[in-house]
Amino acid sequence: MNFSNLLTSLVDGLLIGVVYGIAAMGLNLIWGVMRVINLAHGVIIALGMFGVYLFFSTLGLNPYLALLLVAVLGLLLGVLIYFIVIARVINAPYLSTLLATFSINMIILGLGTAAFTTTPRDSGFSLGNVDLGPLTLQGTRLVAALVTILVTGALYYFLYRTRPGKYIRAVANNRAAAELMGIPSDRILALSFGIGTMLAAIAGGLIATFFSFTILSGDIYQQKSFVIGVLGGLGNPLGALLGGLILGVLEGILPLAMPNTWVPVIEFLLFIIILLVKPSGLLGGRQ
Amino acid sequence: MRKIWLNPGFWLVLAIVVALGAWPIFQQDAAARETGFTVLLAIVMASSLNIVMGYTGYVSFGHVVFYGIGGYIGMYFIDSLGLPLPVAVLFGGLSSALLAFLLGKAILRLRGAYFALATIGVNEAARTFVANFQPFGAATGIELQFSVYKAYGGALQALWLVYYGVVGIAIFSVIFSYYIKTSKFGLGLMTIREDEDAAEVIGIVTPNAKTWAYVLSAILPGMLGVLFFFKNGNVEPGDAFRLGFSIESLVMIMLGGQGTVLGPVLGALGYQRLRGTLLTSDLMIGSLPLKDFQLVISGFLMLLIILFIPSGLVGWLRQRFATLRRVLA
């Protein structure tokens, strides 16, 4: 193992880590605000992939323009799901919310399989490569990193500098108190769920610009999102980016030291250990 | 009051399971036997998970781990050591119990959604570990020679034998489930479910109680795993640790009513028959066969139940008709 090999692995890890980060962000936000583990997160990521793919390949829309549309659709879908389903179970034991979101997952997955089959799709989109010394970086991956940073920044600004964002944080902090202060918690929760699914859809859309995918592809990002959530602090959407980067780098570097198939074993053991030792996440975060 | 045999609720649930199990035997009908196998398997998975989820209030997404580990250990014993099936089944159950004991010591400290998340981690860690574990064949899994069935009088007899095993385990599982529910230990578990901190103050040794609940819920799935994979002739990591199977077990419990003895039984029966019917249905929706939409239909039904009768069928009946409580355990 030489230096350039390590460097390549590190950079590759960071690039995938950014993607993991944005994929986990929505899940983390929803958990933080309403204590709901959204088991439909993965399939919404997959819908985001199909959204960008379909706009691009059938309408010839630029994928990043398509991404905007997909984001808006994701927001609407989230608000819709909130009012139809989540609002009714949000005060029920957490098992209800788990199973409710899981049934949404089943419904979307069933419809998706009927509509798209499980044939892998590939957008075939490319922005060329950038060569930097020993590194070969794809344009699409760099843009994805950029978009993620922009989205994270925007989310940060939204949560900390705007009124609805502050409301969201107030509701996350103490829903009963926020309601007493006259914050319309129902609408704020709907907005949070909408933003959560929007982030999932954006993540999916970005992934579609460089990876092949099927309707089932969201699952793997959902699972990684759990790990990332625990790494970065469950409920802390901004920690998700950091958690994603850590996971990405681990996945990039670990295979240099061990057989590749052992990496997921390490990953999940690490997940359990962190949960046991510090359930609020390696990087702290609100409890 | 506390005597099991005087309670009609006990007889009702027992009779349902006995009848379900006996039907294919009286008919000597192989298709009924296979259907029965699927249903009874689901009943045992749901009933045993109910001990942790319904009685103790800990939602586990990792129940299938016990099924998978038991299955693997049993298959390993049959394939590599040539042990007879009943011994392998026992070992399967014991090794699952041991795993549950060790796991329980570690992760049962976590509460609520954190525990649920940890069990997902456990499932994935187990699957990826076994996929690398050479003695269990790593990714290739363990395959049995067709000739192993000869020792049991050929494949036909072996399939019946496995079926009798499952019937026995299923009957045992509901008696067991009922017994725990009406025992002092069960009362302690339900206290933990209602309020774990209060339970400690009352004097319930919660770490032990939870661990034992976990262990007791793990034994029967471990035994079932051996029977199932023996019957199929092979085991692979993906089949043994299928997260979806755990989730289906949760769904069955929700359908029937968590924390009741009858609920998981009816939930498992209903769910499996519904899926089975949808999968083999010839009905068409427009130009598309209904079976293409079985996932959508199942998801939709489940959503309706969660939104409108969250305590499940049995729970709902018990709430609506207080007089039925004695009958619906």
Add this chain to the structure above:
Amino acid sequence: MTLILQVQAVTKRFGGLQALTKVTFDLAQGQVLGLIGPNGAGKTTLFNVINGVYTPEEGRILFLGKDVTGKKSYELAKMGMARTHQIVRPLKELTVRENVIVGACYGHENHDLISAAKIADEVLSFVGISARADQLAGSLNVAQKKRLEMARALAARPKLLLLDEVLAGLTPSEIDGMVKTVLSIRDQGVSIVMIEHVMKAIMNVSDRLFVLDYGQQIAEGGPEEVVHNPKVIEAYLGDPQMAQKLMEEG
């Protein structure tokens, strides 16, 4: 006179916050100790420390003469300590009788279900909610829930009973009933530590009073003596209403 509980220089901190500072007192067999102090004085924290919910940073707790510092709640329960919670914690999906049976089963006498059921019925009629025995605990009103909470603790046949504001939120006639119940519990030989804000009641019930303010003990002694202690009055001045009451009663 045997000491049932000895609290020796107990200190408890939460991060930078000093919740209890070198709290020391003894409780003799069969006595009632009233624990008073303004809101936030650390009374419930003290209960949690005695009861094994929290482990103190410094000091020792002796129960029945044995050092039990750092022991878990359930270990203390097995030794004969029981408590009620300030905010009642009924096991909502269980019946009232089952709630009490749990107490008898897992207390220090370790009864089986059948003998526990007998004890439960006795205790339920003692606290006066036998009529509700087969209802789900979640369906009781506040006063009934408080009685249930007490019944569950009593069913354990404790040697030491920690009562956390069992009178709060009750009507005057309910308070009278509850006071009688507490006294008859004491008459059965159970030692009691009781947190209470209803001064009149606690002065009637307690053999001694112990006053906490900002985690410090500021007075201890007979009820009359304590309420005339200037330090106590000063402490309560932060809470004018309470000071007023003390003055009147004094």
Add this chain to the structure above:
Amino acid sequence: MKRTLSVFFTLLVFASLLLTACGSPASEPPAAPAPTEAPTKSEEPAAPAATDAPAPAAPEVQTAVIGFTASLTGKLNVESTRQNNGFNLWMKQVNDTGGIKLADGSLVKFESKFYDDESNKDRVQELYTKLVTEDDANFLISPYSSGLADASAVIAEQYGKVMITTGAASDGTYKKGYTLVYQAYTPASRYLTGALDALANADPNAKNIAIIHENDKFSTDVAVALEAYATGKGYTIAMNEGYDTGTTDFAPIINKIPAGVDAIMGGGHFADGQQFAKSLFEKGVAAKYIALLVAPPEPTFVEIGDAAYGIVGPSQWEPLAAFTPTYGITGADFVAAYKAVYNEEPSYHAAGGYVAGLILQKAIEDAGSLETEKVKAALDAIDMTTFFGGIKFDTSAEAHGLQIGHEMVFVQWQKDSAGALIKQVVWPLGGKTADLVYPK
């Protein structure tokens, strides 16, 4: 006593519940032929074939049911659907020509019965038992993957039904002592060995290969056999590692490929293979030869554009590979017929589905009967060339039913004169449509 009475009452309630619950299976006694579904002996008035049958002295027509499960949902749904299409095409053709004539002069037509197995093992045995006992299937075709095929084989053997496997490539399945299971495809152990032969032919000096495969049963079997074959021929295995099923990010494992590797071989199934090829291209990996499982022969592989260029892949069958059949239709006819019905290029899964039917047809014709024993004897004796290639089964006790007549063909994505990517057969040399582009 009140209590006894209530027990009694409960038992009564239960009994009535039970009757309703078990009502449906009870109403169709399994011994009687199911009246609506799957009639075993009847005319087929609806089928257009009915008009073909000569009116005078109509021979008795019986219907043989072929049962199988398919993965309509779940991760294997594409392969499974294509296979179904191919099979249905065969069935339609046979039925349209009036069916197969048996020794006793009667005609056999076919009907299929299939269920969704959701690509998982839970219900496979239940469904196959149902196919055999309730739907009265005469012959079975296996589910798509090896694990599921294993489970169904137990049932086929138990009820004495011949089962043709398609897609169940693992050699292990045929070494378990089954006697009625016959493999239509080349087994896993020979999936990539031809790719190595092709490499040796193009460049005798390329000796250093890396094997990177999906960590599942099928791909691991292929990789293990390939490593053994390669070491036997004096190759150096620079690395042999797996990746988890469902992997999308291949950068970490690609970074592990040692410098100076001549060839990269492996892969797994479609989705990962496609992504793997794409990542190799994007990371500018300088291997002279890349051969991957499953994905390259698929027409949609080309969606990844230039990344597909030069990739070699094994295929059970290719439309371009011109075998001269000794039995059944020609490749060109198959392609034309398939396109006419399904409006797409047939993949090898489609051809596999068709050939499964063709194998049964040949065996039934030779046996002149639908009886398992006779059909089995005929299958054991088959040695033919179809449009799909050679078909011959191992009849030894150790590996009964293993396919030994069929060879993989290897395709490579090349560029035509206009620069568009096209698929060419490059190996075996006898069937090639273009020379291997090497180094790619």
